[in-house]
Every structure is written in structure tokens, then in C-alpha cells.
Amino acid sequence: MISVGIVGGTGYTGAELLRLLATHPQVRVQTVTSRSEAGKALSELYPNLSTSTDLQLVAPDSAELKRCECVFFAAPNGTAMHMVPELIEAGVKVIDLAADFRIKDAAVWEHWYKQTHACPELLPQAVYGLPEVHREMIGQARLVANPGCYPTAIILAVLPLLEQGLAEPARLIADAKSGVSGAGRGANVPALFSEAGENFRAYNVQAHRHWPEITQELQGIRQAPVELTFTPHLVPMVRGIFATVYAPDVEDTADLDAIYRQRYSHEPFVDVLPQGALPETKHVRGSNFCRLSVLRPNDGEVVVVLSVIDNLVKGAAGQAVQNMNLMFGLDETAGLMQTGLFP
Amino acid sequence: MISVGIVGGTGYTGAELLRLLATHPQVRVQTVTSRSEAGKALSELYPNLSTSTDLQLVAPDSAELKRCECVFFAAPNGTAMHMVPELIEAGVKVIDLAADFRIKDAAVWEHWYKQTHACPELLPQAVYGLPEVHREMIGQARLVANPGCYPTAIILAVLPLLEQGLAEPARLIADAKSGVSGAGRGANVPALFSEAGENFRAYNVQAHRHWPEITQELQGIRQAPVELTFTPHLVPMVRGIFATVYAPDVEDTADLDAIYRQRYSHEPFVDVLPQGALPETKHVRGSNFCRLSVLRPNDGEVVVVLSVIDNLVKGAAGQAVQNMNLMFGLDETAGLMQTGLFP
Amino acid sequence: MISVGIVGGTGYTGAELLRLLATHPQVRVQTVTSRSEAGKALSELYPNLSTSTDLQLVAPDSAELKRCECVFFAAPNGTAMHMVPELIEAGVKVIDLAADFRIKDAAVWEHWYKQTHACPELLPQAVYGLPEVHREMIGQARLVANPGCYPTAIILAVLPLLEQGLAEPARLIADAKSGVSGAGRGANVPALFSEAGENFRAYNVQAHRHWPEITQELQGIRQAPVELTFTPHLVPMVRGIFATVYAPDVEDTADLDAIYRQRYSHEPFVDVLPQGALPETKHVRGSNFCRLSVLRPNDGEVVVVLSVIDNLVKGAAGQAVQNMNLMFGLDETAGLMQTGLFP
């Protein structure tokens, strides 16, 4: 049994980690920390967990965390970087669900996250935790930067196109839509039911922190520049990401269906849908799957890829568990084969 | 492995059965029938099941069903009664999730369901499948009538009061609220998103088919008449039942908290909440639990019991699996310990 | 043109007042105050108002308010009582949409609202602004306490029963359900979309501040004690109150339909539905109407009354305008005949 610690157990991604790990056959959650809610039972904050855990939240304590084999950070951006060096030093494997280790260039990170990076020396060894791209490196990593929810949905949507050099020039438009849980459990007016309900809006259109992350990865895949336009929107639903990605210049002789199907044929969590079927966020709610459709509307030059994930699972906690499985040499799907909840 | 058949795989309760049985360690689903959708893959109708099953729907075939050890009917009212006698005869154990065997008095059933009962001779041996009340009999039953969603939430709310003779005279008011999935997957205008969304309404206030069912059971528990007022409402959410039950005449010396806590101390799926905590439907979404609070507002004479379940789990498919576990001598909780999905 | 001031223009009730007054033919809104948002345009906070008003919020200034003929307080409880005496003195008519003047007994008010009342001497002249009960007194009032949303829906539901002495003993149970906008625009976790969405729950069951208010009024109507059990619930919708009121002891010879129909025949904003029809909150969304049904389920002894209003209109801003119309001798329906928004 792998002993696990979770830093930040009060947010939605921390709670989702606990939900998933409760069914994982090779994991024992040893400690869950929270600075603000220490002393409370997890099941008080998340009554759905009452059957999964009787743990109490404790204040973060590095000695306790060092006794774990694997520590997940489900805390705000800028938290992990202050604690990770010590844990890595102690031989603990770390998965950060926030953004501290996602951007390779510390200066770029500092520009977008408006703070000084506390351990830029660890960035080279941090592996971007998207198994479909970096599986081998994740298997050997001590530190994994778990991808953002939008990046996961968007990169998986265009990976085969870029790998095959089919989108040339690589000018991509990603029109992405997220459920409200992506905004977290912090109290704020725009996320109130009365504001977000019966409403649809875009936000951070001028610039969003996931843009440099997606761009970095797409350019790594293509080994050349990629020009990305990324527009995030908020949907009046709790869970789900829907990405509609447009590749305007794809040669029309490519058999996209075959290319996508082949690329993902061995991926346990990516489903390329049968032609004619379209993905829906509710079909992956509560599951670690990404479902994809690739189309060429009106037989034009523009290719459209539709991609759905559950932002809290494949977009956060589920992918983190998938990464842990790879880092510890377990079955990649362990603890992750739950059937989604429909309706 | 118990071989299972499901009659009616296209509705929400059938799909939920498949979701739950997919994780059940001692069950193999052998056949799922549908008259209207025979030939289709289940995962086409319910893409969330694509990881759980690769079964195709087949037309109902009694020979095939007779080869099963256990058959669930997740079909409309009036379906099971035409097929059950033959199955029982063949030694198959049957659980009907519809209403055909819930009412002991065939004349009462025929009055409320507006049709002639096809096998009234089986009614005496049918056991009402609420394990918290009839566990022993369920264990020996060949035919179980799985309770309705409202009855489950309401009976569990008042069971300790009636058993202890605390509500005298027994005049109860059950104000109950259901998510829209209770109306099933059939197309109808009042269940459209544009009609049911952003709306709250009551329905069937003058008379609802669950009224005789609840009354029958409450009177069985009390061994005396019970006067029940039952008002169902529709909530703009997909899953969940919330029952607010009023017992106007409860002697004020009773230590209700202790009585409830003791009554349910050994029940695996009933949680009596700590004093001060109140149940929410979302805390049991996707799980087989019933959560209860009992209060005496303003220290008055009226006792209020709040009770929540997921209508598709403890209110239908989960309870059916719980009954199957009892009928086959398995661990009562097998396949049913999933953590609910929150948020 | 009546010159109007509004204290507290940043909350939902203040914005709703502005929406309604924009179509009122005899009103000019002169000043809208906000301590926190002074200097901002109202249309920045509420873009839907951009066509109705170009006013900017200003800091509260009693000189400016005294120049108004009518001042509405749409501010938190405990605000109006500090400013009203000066305004009344200056001859301004005041309508408080909060609770400061709803409870006649200052000690009771202080018990429930946990603060000292700043002007108990004004309580005797404050009129409870439910026109269907106190129309004459409202017409002569200088200070009107606008009723709470729950009290409006519940009192209108049982008014004919109590006036006619039909509920004896008067033991009433009000099971009430509210949309989330009733919680206001303040940021708080339980009102987040991810928490309140797809969820149904009760709150303040042990004691809610509207209980003494409803009880006071019902007892005033009956001229005798009324025992009320009141259970508030939260519905995943934005607007609407649905009250299901149970009167367990109503003599069964009473022709309730006729009694209700006659009682409300001249009320411009109360609709008694045809027999067989049931009210829905969405049918009054955005309108000042209360819609009622009275039933006797299963022909039993318990009478059930169903009552719906829009909590922000008849439950707050609309009723306040109705009160203003009465106080100034205008047509009671002026500015209030908007058609509700459906779907």
C-alpha cells in the first residue's frame, strides 16, 4: 500500500482525490492537511465522503508529509513551490495539481502568476503530467506538474493533428467552455447560483493563464511555433469541460478519423467516438475519460475537434491518480474505472 | 457469479442498475432486454456505460431470462406481472422495480393503476423490499417488490416514531420533493428543460399512486391505521428526493435523537445526522445512503423529520441491488459502497 | 411625479425596484445610495438596467433623501431604523423592505435580530405592508414595513381560512421553498452555483426569523393564538417562493373554493386558480401576482393550500411599489402589470 498525503483537502480537487483514492486498491491516504480547517472531519466538509474516510484535517506538517511516499498538492497556486523541495529531498514523490511546475520558463511563469518562483531549480525535472504525451517521463519522475483542465481537453483534441504535421501553418482556435466548479469553492459573487445560473458568458478573453501552458505543450509536440487563440467561457453546470477546437488549415486528403483512431487506440482514457456521434460533458461526468469527435463541417477547409472531460477528474484529480499510478509502476487505470454518473 | 437479467434497459433505473452492477464482485449481467431498442448497444443509449458493459439490448425472450438466477424488472408498471409467474415457476428470483407487486390488495392496486392484475395469486408471496423493515423476509423471498422512491424516503423518516408508538394519533404529513429524473426518460412537455428548469411546482396533490403504498407500509409498521397526507413536488434538479415529514402529535418527553440513533445503528445505509446538521440531496447523489435529521422546531409539539435519498439509487436501483444481496445471502453492501458525487 | 429615493441600490431587491419603477408612470427616481459602491453607474452593477436608468450610486446623504417624497430602504436589517426617524420628521414617506419595522414588540424583534432597536417609538405607527390585509392603514401610513417573502406567500395562503374561523384549532404547517436569490448578492459558499445547483435542502428549520413575523400577522388576523410550524427550504432556481400550507383541522362542510374565490375576487394581485389547476413559480416570475390553489387531498381532514410568488416582486420590490401606490393615492396597480417571463 502506497502511503499518500494530500495538501489542501478543503477544495473540490482535494475532495475529488479522496473520492477516487477511496476505491484505489493500492493506496492508503495517511494525512490530509488544511491550514484553515484543521481539526474538522473531512466528512463534515464533504458529507459524501462519510463512507470513504474518517480522516480529520490537520495543519500542514512537513515531518508527517515526509513519511508519505506520495504527496498531492491540491492547494492554491504558489503553495507547493514552498514545500516541494524539502519533500523531494526526502525522497517523496510529488504531484502538484496547481500550476507551480507547469511552465518550464520561470520568467514566463512569474509574468503570468504575478509572483516570484520559490524553486526554479526544480522546473527542469518537473514532468508535465499528461500521460498521453509524456507517459515514459512520468514513469520516472519524482515531481509531476498535473495539467490544467482546459489544457488537458485542448491538447488531447489536437495532438494527432500536430504530431502528423497536418495543421500547417499551426494557427489554432480553442473555444472552451467550463462548468462552474472550475472556479473552486471560494465565495465570490460571479460564481453565485443567482449570477451563474441561467447565464452564459466568456471571461479572461484577453488573456488566461492556461494560454502559455497550452502553447508551451503544443509547441513541444509540434517542435515549432503554434499560434493559439483561446477563449474560455462559463457554463451553468457544475462539472465538465467542452473544448471546440478549430484548425483552419488542414489538408483535405488526410483521413482524420483513421489518424485519430489509431493515435488513441491504446490510450485507456481517450475515446474517439464513432463517426456521427458527438461528445457531451455529461457522458464523462465523474469519470476519467476524454471523448473526442473530429469533423470537417460542410466539407470545408476547417477541421473541428470536439473534446469533453470532467474538469475535476481527467482535468484534475483523476489525471493526478493516473500520474501516481505511472510513477509507482501500478496499473495505469487502478482506481479510475468508475462509471460516470448519468443522468 | 450470479447471472442476472434486466428487463427494460432503456430507462434511467435500468441504466443505473447497470452502473451499480458493473462494480459488483459477484454478479454477471447476462442479458438486458428492450422491446423498442433491441439491437442497439447499451453504450449507445448510455455512453457513460461504455466502460462498464459491451452488451447489446435484445428483445425480451423468456427462455434466455429463465437461464438467469435473478431478473430485475426496470420496465413500466404492468409489465412484470405478465412475465413473472413463468420465471418464478422456473426458479428464477425476481425483483420488480415497478409497482406490480407492491400493493397487497389486488383491488386497491387495480383501482390506483387502472388495469387488471395479471397474477394476484403471487401477491401474498411478494415481499416489500425495504430491508430496514423486512430484511428477514427479503432473505427468503423469491419475489421482491422494490419500493417506490417517495415511499423509501418517507417510511425511513418515520419508522422509529411508529415502531415506538410515539406519534399518537398517527396523523402524518409528508411534504416530498423529487428531482426530474423520477419522471423517467420518456419525452413529455412538463419535463422539458425549458419548463422544469427555474421552476418549482406540486403535482398529483389530490392523489398520487405512492399514497396507498406508503399508507399500507406505515399501517403495517404501526399495526393500526395511519392517516397520511402526501404532497409530491418537482424540483429543478436531476436526482434526489427530499422528504419533510411532520408528526404533529409526539409526546415531548421522547428523546428522539437517541431513539433514531439506536434504531438505525446497525443499518448500513441509513445515517442519522449529528444534531444541528441537516441533510442535502447532493450529499447522497450517486450513493445508496439515506440521511436523516429529526427536529422539534421552536420546541413545539410538531416533530419534523428530514430525509434524503438519491431516487435512482436508494429509491430504485441501489435498493434493488441491496435486495438481491439479501436474497442471495451476499454481503448486503456488495456493489453499493460507491462514494457519492459532490459537487 | 413622485420623487423617490432608494437606500441600498446594490442588492437584488434594490435593482428590482429600479426595474419596476422604470415603467411607473408617476414616479421619478431621484437618488440611489450605496455606501460601498458610490460613484459607480447602476448599469455597471446591473447591465439589464442600462435602458432604464443612467443614475450613479451616491453615498447616503440625508439631506438629499429628505428632498424625496418617498424613500425605499432596500438595505440590510438594522439599517433603516437609524435613518427613518429623521426622514419621517421631515415628512418623507418611508417603505422599509428589510425587517426593522415588521415586529410590533421591540423585545421580540431584538431577540430574533440580535441587536437593540434604534427607534422603538416608531413601531406603533409602522404599518405591515400587506395590502390584502391592511390596505386602509397603508393608505394613511407614513411608515410601511414591507413584508418578508415567506410571510407574503404564507399569509395569503391561509388568510381566508383564518378570517372565516375554519381552521380550529389553528395549528398550521407551512412547508416553504425559496429560490436562491432570496439569499441576496453577498458572496457565501452555500449559495455558490456548485453547492446550490443540483441540490435541495432545508435550512434554519429549528428557528427562522420569518416565524415570529408570520405568527404575529396570523394571530392578528385570527384575533387568537396560532400555532405555526414553518420549514424553509432552498430550491436550485433563482426566483420564486412556493408555500405548501397544511391546515389539519378544517371542517369538511366548508366550500373552500367559493370562500377563497370570494375573498380574493377584488384583489388585483391574487389569483385563485380554477379547480384542478396547480400553481408553478415560473408562472409568476417577474410579476407581482400570487397564485393560489386550495385542495383537500384524498378528501381527508387536512386542507392543503399551494401559494406561489416571485420573491423579488410580490415578495419584496413589487409589493413595495404596491404599498407606495396606496400611500400616495395612486392606482394600486401602477407600474405593476408587467407580464411575467415564461419560459
Place this chain on the structure above:
Amino acid sequence: MISVGIVGGTGYTGAELLRLLATHPQVRVQTVTSRSEAGKALSELYPNLSTSTDLQLVAPDSAELKRCECVFFAAPNGTAMHMVPELIEAGVKVIDLAADFRIKDAAVWEHWYKQTHACPELLPQAVYGLPEVHREMIGQARLVANPGCYPTAIILAVLPLLEQGLAEPARLIADAKSGVSGAGRGANVPALFSEAGENFRAYNVQAHRHWPEITQELQGIRQAPVELTFTPHLVPMVRGIFATVYAPDVEDTADLDAIYRQRYSHEPFVDVLPQGALPETKHVRGSNFCRLSVLRPNDGEVVVVLSVIDNLVKGAAGQAVQNMNLMFGLDETAGLMQTGLFP
């Protein structure tokens, strides 16, 4: 007073027409027809209209319709074309809210709508009823084809770009999202609350009937070919269209803010938002306004225009009233200045 008839009073657009016309100072609704619901009161189907109208639905009767000065068709596609010739002949002015007269080329129409056009001879005189483009012609028209909801939102989003020749080559991508009311009041499974709630999906991506309509109009504006990719999505909300339109090739010296602001400075129903503000569907719910933002994310080459309307108002019934006002020489805003409903 203009006497008005409405063919098809049972759908959402017919009901919305009645809501808007109820406040119109120069209109009297004389007859509303429905083949299926003749004899019913409108207020029975739409209780929110009970204060606006006491009309009963009648079976369509051309004699009665010919006595009207203006007839609106709020009926399914393919209905109006069978009745319009006779009405036009009789001097009645006609506004069709369906698609029968939107496409100038009858062959194209027949290809997309899968039926033979009943009166192609009327197509040349039918005017596409988007006042911001065709105001003059609408003023003289006898027959107006009211635009679809998506076309309205999308054309208004890019009109200034195309008029100024700024998008060269004109390759546009319109990622559009609609509330569920756009699917109408017909019962169908995908529009059920349990299916569409908590879900986001695309539909008709390969081809949607609004594509030829939008393309025809954009090409008319540009006077040259326009290559359009159009992807419609379904949002779990009742009302609203949100269009995110991408123009990938816009010269970066253009002062887009000034161009948009000037283009729409005299338009009564188009608001170009201040820089930094972004539109939300809820800000126009119930109103006839279109709100727009134009941005250049990360200062790149791609211009993004965000556009919101209420699909039932500016996207249907409101625009129809606006067209009627123009056709009869009335104030263009008559009956259309309602404040939207927020929250």
C-alpha cells in the same frame, strides 16, 4: 390601433409575441390561431399571459386573418408559405418568424428544408428582417422574413468588419451557444431536463440550417464570398444566445473599438460595451438588446467578437415587433423597451 393576427400561438415564440405586444401602445391582437389547441384560452397554455390577454385560440381561418392589418407566423417551417400568398393579395402585411422566406434561392431552401417551396414567386419581394442591415427595405416591405436567432447574433457581431472590408480573406468561425428554449416546446428526449441539465454539447456540427442563411447575408454585406464555419452548441439554460466569432485575418491597424462604436451609435438595440466589459446572456434576458464586445486576445492577429441576445426576443419575437414597427411607420422601439429580468 393596428389589428394583428398570430398564426401559431402555442409555441414559445408565439407566447413571447403576446407578452411583448401586450405593452405595445398601438397594437390590438385580434386573433391567435392553433390547429391543435383551438378552443383553449391562451392563459391556460401560458399562465403568465393571464394578465395580458383573455383571448382564446381559434383554428386558422383565412377570412379572419385577412381582416388583420398584420399577421405574424410563429408556426413551424413550411406553414407560412401555404397561407401567405392569399394574405399578401388581400393587402395584409406579413412577418414570418420561421424560415420560409429567408433564403433567396428556392433551390437552396428546398435542399436544406427538404420540401418544395409553395410560393417561390414571393421570395424576391420578401425582405430579410434584420433592421440593422435592411431598415429601409423593411419599411417598404409587405413580407418580412424574420431572421433566425443564431443569424441575428452572428451577423451583428461581424457586420462592421465586413462593411469596412477588414476581414480579408473573409474566413469566419462562429462558435455559437444557445439556451434550450431554442428547441421549442415540442416533447423530445434530448431537451428533457434530465438530459440537457448539467450538460453541454454541440449538435448539427456537420451542417445546420442557419448556415446558408448566415452565409447569404454575410455575402450580401461583403458583396463577395464569405467562408463560414458555424458550430452550434446547447447550454443548460432556458434563454439566450452567445456567439463567439473569430475573424482570423484582420489588419492590426484598425481601431476596432471606434469602428464598432460608430457603426452602432444610432442603433436603438445594439450596445457596444465599454472596453474591458464582456457580455453575458443574462444581461439581455427578456429584452430586445444585442450586446457586443470586440477584442484582440494577446494582441494577436485573430479578432474575437462576443455577441449576446435573448433568442426569443431579439432572436425572434422582439425583432418581429421591431420589423412591424418599421413596416407601419411607428417608433421602432415601441413595445420593446422592457428592462431585462436579472437575476
